[in-house]
Amino acid sequence: MTSAPLRLCCRLSLCLVINGTLGGASFAAQPYPFSLTSESVDGGQHIVARNRGPAPVSVRLALTERENIRSSHFMPIYAVIRPHSQVALLRVTPAHAGKPHHFVSETTYSTGNYRAQHDATALYRLPFENDRRFAIGQSHDGPRLTHHSPDSEFAVDFTMPENTPVVAARDGVVIETEARHKFGGTARDLLTEANFVRLLHADDSIATYAHLAPGGVHVMPGQQVTAGMLIGRSGATGYARGPHLHFVVHQLMGSGTGFRQISVPLRFYAGNPPRTFAARYGETLTADYSPSGVSVRGVAPTP
Numbered sequence: 001m002t003s004a005p006l007r008l009c010c011r012l013s014l015c016l017v018i019n020g021t022l023g024g025a026s027f028a029a030q031p032y033p034f035s036l037t038s039e040s041v042d043g044g045q046h047i048v049a050r051n052r053g054p055a056p057v058s059v060r061l062a063l064t065e066r067e068n069i070r071s072s073h074f075m076p077i078y079a080v081i082r083p084h085s086q087v088a089l090l091r092v093t094p095a096h097a098g099k100p101h102h103f104v105s106e107t108t109y110s111t112g113n114y115r116a117q118h119d120a121t122a123l124y125r126l127p128f129e130n131d132r133r134f135a136i137g138q139s140h141d142g143p144r145l146t147h148h149s150p151d152s153e154f155a156v157d158f159t160m161p162e163n164t165p166v167v168a169a170r171d172g173v174v175i176e177t178e179a180r181h182k183f184g185g186t187a188r189d190l191l192t193e194a195n196f197v198r199l200l201h202a203d204d205s206i207a208t209y210a211h212l213a214p215g216g217v218h219v220m221p222g223q224q225v226t227a228g229m230l231i232g233r234s235g236a237t238g239y240a241r242g243p244h245l246h247f248v249v250h251q252l253m254g255s256g257t258g259f260r261q262i263s264v265p266l267r268f269y270a271g272n273p274p275r276t277f278a279a280r281y282g283e284t285l286t287a288d289y290s291p292s293g294v295s296v297r298g299v300a301p302t303p
Contacts, residue, residue, distance in 0.1 A: 032057075032176065034081070036089075036107055044093035047105060051081040054222045055175035055200050058114040060258050061089050065104040070095045078254060080113050110259040111175065112252030116204035118264040123276060124169040125227050126268055126287040127158070127209060127247050133286040134160045137244055140265070142281025146239070154263040155248035156279045162243045163213050164234040168225045169247065169268075170207065172199035179217035184236040194238025194246075197231050201249075205264065210246040211237055228289070 033052035036059075038045050051057050062076035072091040081087055094101040128134060138147055138157035147155050176198040184190060195212040197219060213235030225231060236243040250261040269276045270288050279285070 032111060034109060036109075041091070042093075043097075044091055046088045047090045047092075047107075048086060048088050049079070049081045049109075050086040051083060053175065054083050054173050055111050055206070056083060056113040056204060057081045057109050058112055058252055058254070058259050059089065059107060059109045060254075061105060061107045063103050064106045065102065067103065068095050068099050068101040069093065069103045078114070080115060108258035110252060110261070111198075112206055112250070112259070112261070113204040114252045114254040114259055116251065118205040118249065118251040119201075119203040122170065122201070122203065122205075122267070123269045123274075124249075124266050125167075125289065126270060126285055127166055127169045127245060128160065128287050129165050129167060130228075130287050130289050132164070133284050134158045134164075135284045136279050136281055139279045139281045141278075145241070151250060151261040151263055152248060154265050155246055156266065158234075158245045158247065158285075160234050160243060160245055162233075162235050163216065164245075165230055166197075166209055166212065166216075166232045166234055166245055168199060168227050168229050168231050170199070170201055171226050172201045172207065172224075174198070174219045174221050174223045174225060174231075175200045175206065177217045177219065177221060179212065179215050179232075181237045182214045184211065184238055184240040186239065186241060188239075191239045194240070195232075195235065199225065199231075205249050205251050207247070207249045210248075211235055211240045211244060213237070 034057050035050050037048050039048055047061065049059055059079045059081060060076055063071065070093050077089055079087060079089055092103060136156060137159040138145060140154050147153060174197060179195050181193045181195050183193065194210045195216060196208055196210040197217055199207045209232060212232045214237060216233035216235050219225060219231045234243060234245045248263050249266060251264055253260050253262050267276050268279060272290065
């Protein structure tokens with residue numbers, strides 16, 4: 001989702017043009033507590049990034065106009081602002097004192113760490129309670145009804161009734177939630193109306209659990225969760241053909257103009273001893289994590 005552009009003009013002829021991309025393209029949330037401000041320091045201006053939230057934020061800062069100014073860094077600047085921190089990204093001063101000076105900066109930012117790489121050895125438990133079993137309605141290897149873009153290519157849809165308990169598939173920190181939305185369907189204006197939970201993992205990848213029920217969020221930003229912990233209840237809010245859980249893990253990638261989210265392949269585990277597997281379209285999977293567990297895959301449902 002994209003926040004509204006912000007223009008900040010100061011007495012020293014500074015103008016900031018800011019575009020933010022926070023979270024997944026199809027799921028909108030409350031504004032993330034991230035800001036950029038201009039502050040007068042020692043005859044110049046500092047552009048300061050403040051991240052008051054629980055997730056890292058990647059920032060690209062460029063100067064689109066400049067007149068009689070000197071900057072402290074080569075442009076553009078790419079940076080990662082860690083949670084609950086602030087960083088002076090750039091210092092700008094007049095190149096010739098006493099003469100008019102002016103610059104315009106353009107900033108884009110996105111939740112996540114564009115320098116991080118998803119841990120390819122990471123394993124995910126099935127995101128529903130032990131002994132429950134559900135079919136895969138959409139995955140990388142089957143027909144893609146809605147997973148057409150790079151940020152959803154490796155997403156997995158688990159078909160399940162509304163209000164089914166959803167659990168964390170991997171340890172993490174809650175960074176964003178949305179539970180206000182009440183409706184779902186295939187109208188395009190519902191693309192940003194899904195309820196969800198987002199978790200930040202140790203490798204700075206981010207998992208999204210989407211289409212949750214109205215009010216179906218049981219965690220809050222900043223909360224630490226462990227795999228198997230209840231985080232919400234499934235639903236059909238937003239752009240959804242029916243009740244299901246949309247589960248996807250992203251890593252953030254840098255580009256010449258900003259950042260983009262890429263979904264990553266997932267390896268699940270179940271059984272005892274644990275066995276790993278990839279989710280496959282049409283299969284029914286059993287969340288078996290008991291000491292005597294042996295079953296992983298169920299019987300595919302009859303069409």
